[in-house]
Structure formats: C-alpha cells, structure tokens
Amino acid sequence: MTKIAAILILWLLVISCATSYRPMYMYNEVRVDNATSRVITDVSVRIGDSGSSISCDRIGANEVCSRRFGKLRYPYQSIEMSWTAEDGIRQIREFEPRIPGYFLTPFPLRILLDLERDGEVVVRFWQDEPLRTSDDD
Numbered sequence: 001m002t003k004i005a006a007i008l009i010l011w012l013l014v015i016s017c018a019t020s021y022r023p024m025y026m027y028n029e030v031r032v033d034n035a036t037s038r039v040i041t042d043v044s045v046r047i048g049d050s051g052s053s054i055s056c057d058r059i060g061a062n063e064v065c066s067r068r069f070g071k072l073r074y075p076y077q078s079i080e081m082s083w084t085a086e087d088g089i090r091q092i093r094e095f096e097p098r099i100p101g102y103f104l105t106p107f108p109l110r111i112l113l114d115l116e117r118d119g120e121v122v123v124r125f126w127q128d129e130p131l132r133t134s135d136d137d
Helices: 002-018
Strands: 026-034 040-047 052-059 063-073 079-084 090-095 109-115 121-126
Touching: 026 040, 026 052, 040 109, 052 063, 079 109, 090 121
Parallel strands: 026 109
Antiparallel strands: 026 063, 040 052, 040 079, 079 090, 109 121
C-alpha cells in the first residue's frame, strides 16, 4: 500500500510540475507601430475573446497609434490585428504570444504590435520599470 501511495504522490507531483503556470498579468495600453513606408487604414486590434479592442482610422508611414485605458486582465488568448494596405487588400494576422517570465504581475503591461517593412507583425510586451518615473530620464 505504501508503494502505491508513493507512486501516486510522485505522479501528482509530476503532473503539477508539467502544467503551465499562468500568472495574472494586467495590461493598460495597446500600441501599433507602422514601420512601413506606406499608410495603413482601418486598423483594428482585438485582445482575446473578451472583446477588448482598439481601432485606428489611419496610421501614416513610420507613425504610431496607441490607446491607453484602465488596467485589464490579460486573457492568455489570441491577439488579432487587421488593417487595409494602400493597395486596398485587407490583411489579418493572429498571434498567441508568450509573455516573458521576467515581467512583474503588479505592474501593467503594454502590448506592442510592430508592422515591419516586410509586412510581418512582431508582437512584444513592455513594462515600465516599477521604481522609475518619467523625471528620471
């Protein structure tokens, strides 16, 4: 009986270690950076199934569209970005980015979507340094 209990405990330990730990991150900004040489229009970013989204009518070449808001819980679901290029073709990209483990949960993240010159989108997360203020620059 003791051997079975030990195997059961070991099995539960392995299962608990194998499950992914998901800390509760918050975010308070979504930013789209158009690093292309062309204007994009009708830009939309949706965060997860919760319906959290931002939209920008027009983002010029090498310009940024950003929306800040109160803290929202990051849903660990897909991020979808869509836009219309100058040629009129609608582009849609969907991502399931991983949040690096070095971010601190008490401080909100910024979700950054960089539209690169080659048309690819890079999703990054950013977090202000907790003890740094804008006067420290």
